Amino acid sequence: MRFSGLRILKEGLTGNKGWSPHWRDPEPKAEYDAIVIGGGGHGLSTAYYLAKNHGMTNIAVLEKGYIGGGNVGRNTTIVRANYFLNGNSEFYSHSLKLWEGLEEDLNYNVMHSQRGLINLFHSDGQRDAFVRRGNAMVNQGDDAVLLDTAGVRKILPYLDFDNTRFPIYGGLLHPRGGTARHDAVAWGFARGADMRGVDIIQNCEVTGIDIENGAVTGVQTTRGAIKSKKIGLTVAGRSGQLAAMAGMRLPIESHVLQAFVTEGLKPVIDHVISFGMGHFYISQSDKGGLVFGGDLDFYASYASRGNLPMKEHVMEAGMTLMPMIGEAKVLRSWGGIMDMTPDGSPIIDKSPVEGLYLNCGWCYGGFKAVPGSGSVFSHLMATGRHHSEATGFRLDRFRTGVGIIDEEGTGSQHNLH
Amino acid sequence: MRLICPVCGERDRREFYYMGDAVALQRPEPDAGAAEWDDYVHLRENPAGVTRDLWQHEAGCAAWIVVRRNTVTHEVLESVLATDLKGASA
Numbered sequence: 001m002r003f004s005g006l007r008i009l010k011e012g013l014t015g016n017k018g019w020s021p022h023w024r025d026p027e028p029k030a031e032y033d034a035i036v037i038g039g040g041g042h043g044l045s046t047a048y049y050l051a052k053n054h055g056m057t058n059i060a061v062l063e064k065g066y067i068g069g070g071n072v073g074r075n076t077t078i079v080r081a082n083y084f085l086n087g088n089s090e091f092y093s094h095s096l097k098l099w100e101g102l103e104e105d106l107n108y109n110v111m112h113s114q115r116g117l118i119n120l121f122h123s124d125g126q127r128d129a130f131v132r133r134g135n136a137m138v139n140q141g142d143d144a145v146l147l148d149t150a151g152v153r154k155i156l157p158y159l160d161f162d163n164t165r166f167p168i169y170g171g172l173l174h175p176r177g178g179t180a181r182h183d184a185v186a187w188g189f190a191r192g193a194d195m196r197g198v199d200i201i202q203n204c205e206v207t208g209i210d211i212e213n214g215a216v217t218g219v220q221t222t223r224g225a226i227k228s229k230k231i232g233l234t235v236a237g238r239s240g241q242l243a244a245m246a247g248m249r250l251p252i253e254s255h256v257l258q259a260f261v262t263e264g265l266k267p268v269i270d271h272v273i274s275f276g277m278g279h280f281y282i283s284q285s286d287k288g289g290l291v292f293g294g295d296l297d298f299y300a301s302y303a304s305r306g307n308l309p310m311k312e313h314v315m316e317a318g319m320t321l322m323p324m325i326g327e328a329k330v331l332r333s334w335g336g337i338m339d340m341t342p343d344g345s346p347i348i349d350k351s352p353v354e355g356l357y358l359n360c361g362w363c364y365g366g367f368k369a370v371p372g373s374g375s376v377f378s379h380l381m382a383t384g385r386h387h388s389e390a391t392g393f394r395l396d397r398f399r400t401g402v403g404i405i406d407e408e409g410t411g412s413q414h415n416l417h
Numbered sequence: 418m419r420l421i422c423p424v425c426g427e428r429d430r431r432e433f434y435y436m437g438d439a440v441a442l443q444r445p446e447p448d449a450g451a452a453e454w455d456d457y458v459h460l461r462e463n464p465a466g467v468t469r470d471l472w473q474h475e476a477g478c479a480a481w482i483v484v485r486r487n488t489v490t491h492e493v494l495e496s497v498l499a500t501d502l503k504g505a506s507a
Binding site for chain 1: 418429430431435436437438451452455456458459460461462463464465468470488489490491
């Protein structure tokens with residue numbers, strides 16, 4: 001079933017009776033050429049690119065819940081490529097390029113909107129840091145425009161520019177940054193993978209990983225044993241539990257990150273804005289809700305919900321930056337389980353177990369990486385070699401200290417990111 | 418989530434600084450080797466359920482405490498002073 005304007009018109013006039021499910025609901029087979037554990041954004045895009053780029057179609061995605069029910073549907077939907085360090089910068093650039101062709105590629109409307117992302121700065125020192133970051137972005141081949149106060153005032157007139165504590169000195173505009181509808185991304189990749197023959201198996205929790213002579217042979221699941229000599233782990237916050245099934249420990253601690261949405265309002269915020277002095281970022285969804293978030297709650301948690309102190313902190317930051325949002329009512333808040341690494345950057349690598357591949361440690365930034373992650377991880381799984389745009393995400397960088405990607409410059413230690 | 422300080426009693430979470438897993442108390446010898454130090458600094462059990470982590474009652478009595486709590490429900494089960502634990506294991 002292909003989507004087109006004509007098709008939508010026809011279905012609209014005939015009672016929308018011609019639509020079919022976007023993917024099948026297959027029974028698991030006894031054996032696959034490859035298995036991807038975790039049907040979130042990263043798992044689905046990995047399966048999609050394994051099929052599309054590497055011709056591997058006898059594969060399955062195992063999801064313990066339902067498609068779109070995990071972190072891929074629990075984030076603030078921001079898509080950007082404004083990283084500074086080698087290792088991150090080429091990877092996110094690669095991912096953004098895939099985003100830009102994604103809707104045509106998937107024949108699916110993921111509502112990718114390059115509305116521009118603005119990182120505000122509030123001191124001379126912070127301006128210098130953003131100039132440097134902007135130059136790094138431009139050198140990477142992406143876009144960055146430095147705005148002074150007047151430049152920011154022109155496009156974001158509603159900010160509190162003369163705030164006594166955090167006056168706005170300007171902002172770094174990333175014009176190609178923006179948002180996408182997160183669950184549509186999951187659905188689009190699921191449909192795209194399914195159309196190429198991938199089995200997407202929901203309500204199928206992996207309970208054990210079978211290893212013989214140091215190599216994987218398959219998995220035990222709540223829907224029976226499934227054999228495969230190639231297994232990719234894309235389970236985000238649950239990486240610790242899956243690694244334990246393979247007898248490993250990972251440099252990952254799972255934390256809670258909260259996000260918030262207000263009632264639907266008329267269009268007011270046209271961009272993605274991030275406040276440089278309190279951890280706060282905001283955009284407006286097409287439905288009208290103001291979607292915003294802040295920093296981690298900063299303790300290990302699998303609760304998928306946070307505590308009140310961080311809520312209060314985020315609201316305070318929002319009110320400081322744009323006092324007008326005090327009139328809006330918060331509709332709901334939620335939490336995602338973040339797989340935090342010591343340096344705040346991900347791991348895409350082989351594991352010590354033959355045939356078992358790791359894709360984890362996305363910290364609080366996994367959504368924008370979804371297409372890029374699938375593309376480079378499928379390359380690693382299919383060829384056994386690291387993709388040219390993702391050579392830095394090595395597991396052993398923590399043990400050796402070589403190649404640490406500490407984007408925030410705060411140190412490579414668990415409680416610092 | 419309110420944490421229990423063995424000295425001050427049940428207090429607001431905001432009074433405490435989070436250090437991480439209580440593995441921090443088992444510092445290896447300086448010459449223990451890369452694998453053991455990697456274990457100590459980076460690798461984690463990361464349990465979904467009961468865990469033990471190290472906090473400091475920063476805005477209170479400044480004591481370092483080991484808290485046993487549930488990472489799924491945020492239930493706080495028990496707190497002991499880190500100095501007591503160190504004494505017991507020494």
